[in-house]
Amino acid sequence: MLRNVYGLDLGTCEIKVYDKKQNTIWKEKNVVAIMDNKKIISVGDEAYEMFEKAPGNIQVVFPMKAGVISHFNHMQYLLQNILKKERRFARGSEYVVAVPTDVTEVEKRVFYDLVVHSTAKAKSVRAVERALAQTVGLELDVMNTKGIMIVDLGAETTEISVVCSGGMVLNKMLKIGGVTFDNAISNLVRRNYDFLIGQTTAEMLRRRFGVFGGDSSSTMKVSGRNLISGVPQQMEIPISVVRAAMRDPLAECIMNINSILDRTPPEVLKSIQQNGIYLVGGLAYLPGLSRYMEEATGYTVHTTRKPDLCTVEGLNKIINSKELSNLTYSMSDHRYRWLK
Numbered sequence: 001m002l003r004n005v006y007g008l009d010l011g012t013c014e015i016k017v018y019d020k021k022q023n024t025i026w027k028e029k030n031v032v033a034i035m036d037n038k039k040i041i042s043v044g045d046e047a048y049e050m051f052e053k054a055p056g057n058i059q060v061v062f063p064m065k066a067g068v069i070s071h072f073n074h075m076q077y078l079l080q081n082i083l084k085k086e087r088r089f090a091r092g093s094e095y096v097v098a099v100p101t102d103v104t105e106v107e108k109r110v111f112y113d114l115v116v117h118s119t120a121k122a123k124s125v126r127a128v129e130r131a132l133a134q135t136v137g138l139e140l141d142v143m144n145t146k147g148i149m150i151v152d153l154g155a156e157t158t159e160i161s162v163v164c165s166g167g168m169v170l171n172k173m174l175k176i177g178g179v180t181f182d183n184a185i186s187n188l189v190r191r192n193y194d195f196l197i198g199q200t201t202a203e204m205l206r207r208r209f210g211v212f213g214g215d216s217s218s219t220m221k222v223s224g225r226n227l228i229s230g231v232p233q234q235m236e237i238p239i240s241v242v243r244a245a246m247r248d249p250l251a252e253c254i255m256n257i258n259s260i261l262d263r264t265p266p267e268v269l270k271s272i273q274q275n276g277i278y279l280v281g282g283l284a285y286l287p288g289l290s291r292y293m294e295e296a297t298g299y300t301v302h303t304t305r306k307p308d309l310c311t312v313e314g315l316n317k318i319i320n321s322k323e324l325s326n327l328t329y330s331m332s333d334h335r336y337r338w339l340k
Helices: 044-048 072-084 105-116 130-137 178-193 199-209 239-263 266-275 289-297 307-319
Strands: 005-010 014-019 024-029 032-035 039-043 058-061 094-099 124-129 148-153 158-164 167-174 219-226 232-238 277-280 301-303
Touching: 005 072, 005 307, 014 072, 014 307, 024 044, 024 307, 032 044, 032 072, 039 044, 039 072, 044 072, 072 105, 094 105, 094 130, 094 307, 105 124, 124 130, 130 148, 130 158, 130 167, 130 277, 130 307, 148 239, 148 266, 158 239, 158 266, 167 239, 178 199, 178 232, 178 239, 199 219, 199 239, 232 239, 239 289, 277 289, 277 307, 289 301
Parallel strands: 005 094, 094 124, 148 277, 277 301
Antiparallel strands: 005 014, 014 024, 032 039, 032 058, 148 158, 158 167, 219 232
């Protein structure tokens, strides 16, 4: 029987998986629910339904933190369970894992251990730099491009990468993402109105108002708790507060993008000036973000139809192409010193 091949994109809030045998891509929330700090009672989308709603004895945990695995056992349990869930999961399969570039060697090693030392009993584990998989997912010629910049905006990180001729030129990971914006929104609402809202509510405000355009007088009614009276109530939150809260994190992203551009070799930079900047990741859906970045950087900014699936779409193509498979490397190869 032919072994299956999985492509894994492990994000902070969502796992995206390509299943070669079924030729499907699916995603699930990267969450586990734990009762009394002992027993995992739910994983994935089902566990996420409990986020900010669960009683005190149930803890909802995200095993990924800032782009790396922070709770190894929880992540391993989650992965093996969502692979089995309503799917034909087979042991001894092969895995291709998209890994961030700007992390330590120890953190990269954990991606390998996650699959190898699990009930999956993987036949092989290969890695590909996430930005290279994204370039393929963008349907660009990764081997012959003279230079592109990709900005991957995720839940807790923003990864800025410059790719040229099938390799990485520059890469930097920022600890800024959707959660950063949501926390900034909830903190500003609390300071201005003595009104407490949850992260899920802050995310709704961010998705509704975005960062650019729209009616400057718009408001949105949300539920929360009055911190003076302690009573749950509803309040109209204006767009101006949401935009003000996101201003500083956005400015830091732009500053780092410009810093990377300043360090880019002239010939590669010339190609980026012609090709523009590509936005991927879940935060790329944010209304007005591409226009804001165009005005802030002076470069053309492109987004794809499904920016959150760009990496796993690239893994799909890499797994099914002999030529593109050269972009991957074995995560058990002794030549990679970080695996020794």
